[in-house]
Amino acid sequence: MSGGNAAKLSTHHDVMGFYYNIKEEGEYSTMPTTKENLKGAFAGESQAFQKYSAFAKKAEKDGFKNVAKLFRTTAEAERIHAEGHFGASEGIQSTAENLQTAIDGETYEHNEMYPPMYEQAVTEGHKAKRMFGYAVEAEKVHAALYKKALEAVKNGEDLAETEIWLCPICGHIELGTPPREKCPICNANASVYVQIA
Numbered sequence: 001m002s003g004g005n006a007a008k009l010s011t012h013h014d015v016m017g018f019y020y021n022i023k024e025e026g027e028y029s030t031m032p033t034t035k036e037n038l039k040g041a042f043a044g045e046s047q048a049f050q051k052y053s054a055f056a057k058k059a060e061k062d063g064f065k066n067v068a069k070l071f072r073t074t075a076e077a078e079r080i081h082a083e084g085h086f087g088a089s090e091g092i093q094s095t096a097e098n099l100q101t102a103i104d105g106e107t108y109e110h111n112e113m114y115p116p117m118y119e120q121a122v123t124e125g126h127k128a129k130r131m132f133g134y135a136v137e138a139e140k141v142h143a144a145l146y147k148k149a150l151e152a153v154k155n156g157e158d159l160a161e162t163e164i165w166l167c168p169i170c171g172h173i174e175l176g177t178p179p180r181e182k183c184p185i186c187n188a189n190a191s192v193y194v195q196i197a
């Protein structure tokens, strides 16, 4: 930023994902509401959970078992915070409503969010193109599975399938019996599929 005191600028200033409209030095014309704070805090804590989980794996790999434990435990603490913030923001509704929210999110991701991200990564020759490419395909499947679940729930029923299989390479999901074919998204062997729940 060029020229003088940032606080004097009449602009939006990004602080930890919150946007304050700075009117004059030290004075905020619009203080964020608790609803906005919850949104920012939820995003921040969710990211901290992911980061610390990844850092724990790395610490383990580097032979620092107890540092890994600290990262894992703190990750869980941040997850608890995120869950509390999400609950306080009234983000959790009926299961039918939650499924619709999930369908909307997955649909946005595979229709609008990921395609240009993937194209950009390809243009740049960036390694992110691998996971962007997997995600754009997997989100399409996720949306379809959530739609199937919503149909069941609307009829007052649970999903009929008791086994849900995840490809841990790309995030593809299959319902029912253990997959026998290679993953249709990443071509991984059927043997890699896992059940999370």
Ligand SMILES: [Fe+2]
Pocket (backbone or CB within 6 Å): 106, 138, 139, 142
């Ligand atoms: Fe998804």
Ligand SMILES: [Fe+2]
Pocket (backbone or CB within 6 Å): 167, 168, 169, 170, 171, 172, 183, 184, 185, 186, 187, 188
């Ligand atoms: Fe896969």
